[in-house]
Amino acid sequence: MPELPEVETIRRSLQPLLVGRAVKTILVRETRLRRPVNVRQLRKWIQGHTITALNRRGKYLLWQMDNGSRLLIHLGMSGRLGYCAGPEELEPHTHLCLGLDNGAQVRYRDPRRFGCVQAVAPNERCGLLQGLGPEPLSADFTADYLYDALHGSRRPVKAALMDSRMVVGVGNIYANEALFHCGIAPQRPAGTLSHEQWERVIESVIRVLQRAIRKGGTTLNDFRNGLGEPGFFQTDLSVYDQEDQPCQRCGRPICRVVLQGRSTYYCPACQK
DNA sequence: CAACCGACCTGGCGGC
DNA sequence: TGCCGCCAGGTCGGTT
Numbered sequence: 001m002p003e004l005p006e007v008e009t010i011r012r013s014l015q016p017l018l019v020g021r022a023v024k025t026i027l028v029r030e031t032r033l034r035r036p037v038n039v040r041q042l043r044k045w046i047q048g049h050t051i052t053a054l055n056r057r058g059k060y061l062l063w064q065m066d067n068g069s070r071l072l073i074h075l076g077m078s079g080r081l082g083y084c085a086g087p088e089e090l091e092p093h094t095h096l097c098l099g100l101d102n103g104a105q106v107r108y109r110d111p112r113r114f115g116c117v118q119a120v121a122p123n124e125r126c127g128l129l130q131g132l133g134p135e136p137l138s139a140d141f142t143a144d145y146l147y148d149a150l151h152g153s154r155r156p157v158k159a160a161l162m163d164s165r166m167v168v169g170v171g172n173i174y175a176n177e178a179l180f181h182c183g184i185a186p187q188r189p190a191g192t193l194s195h196e197q198w199e200r201v202i203e204s205v206i207r208v209l210q211r212a213i214r215k216g217g218t219t220l221n222d223f224r225n226g227l228g229e230p231g232f233f234q235t236d237l238s239v240y241d242q243e244d245q246p247c248q249r250c251g252r253p254i255c256r257v258v259l260q261g262r263s264t265y266y267c268p269a270c271q272k
Numbered sequence: 273c274a275a276c277c278g279a280c281c282t283g284g285c286g287g288c
Numbered sequence: 289t290g291c292c293g294c295c296a297g298g299t300c301g302g303t304t
Binding site: 262 | 295300
């Protein structure tokens with residue numbers, strides 16, 4: 001479900017409600033996520049402490065606590081975080097409930113259980129965050145960097161964009177969309193792009209992510225922000241899930257192929 | 273070693 | 289109506 005714009009949307013919706021609040025109770029109803037939830041660590045480092053900031057790194061949400069620890073949450077494919085002001089009925093697949101000092105709860109739901117919830121001790125470096133590439137909306141995401149890093153690479157440019165060691169936060173939807181907007185074919189070997197083409201790729205990635213954030217993310221099925229509200233970027237999708245639909249630029253049908261085991265959409269006429 | 277591929281899960285949908 | 293196969297926004301570890 002969530003790529004960078006969706007995680008950022010959740011972050012922005014929850015931040016004003018969480019910062020300054022203490023986590024009083026932690027209820028873990030299911031520990032079998034992608035990696036087992038370590039309940040002891042959660043109680044030790046998170047329970048009883050106050051949230052000082054809500055940050056994001058790629059697709060990870062990072063709750064900064066006043067003792068220097070962090071609560072790291074990844075939503076996988078189907079994860080949701082929801083703020084409940086009152087004692088609403090628990091929805092299915094609610095694996096974690098964090099009770100706040102104002103009586104509200106933050107609930108983590110994840111039917112497929114591909115997500116991750118982990119407490120990181122103060123000053124501990126978290127393995128999951130090691131080796132991540134630059135943020136696409138930061139000054140580190142440059143054509144120089146990508147041109148050098150992918151020089152000589154024969155892997156498809158789309159695979160490179162979706163590799164979190166290259167750049168974080170770009171998933172299947174936005175990789176497809178960005179490549180359409182800069183006119184580069186997804187299967188094009190990354191090492192064949194010129195410096196100027198990387199500049200256009202970067203410009204497209206940034207623009208599509210920013211527009212998606214402005215629209216509150218893409219709700220294909222079930223994405224909701226922390227307040228339960230959907231996003232609206234799905235109406236702006238140019239190629240993702242648009243097989244056989246006319247290309248916006250040339251009118252020829254959008255093609256779907258499978259690349260790296262992922263559905264890949266593009267216009268063979270407009271993208272070279 | 274870069275690059276590919278299956279595995280991890282549940283739910284929803286289309287086809288028969 | 290119901291069953292079956294396929295597909296899904298993401299990683300990661302093992303294999304080639």
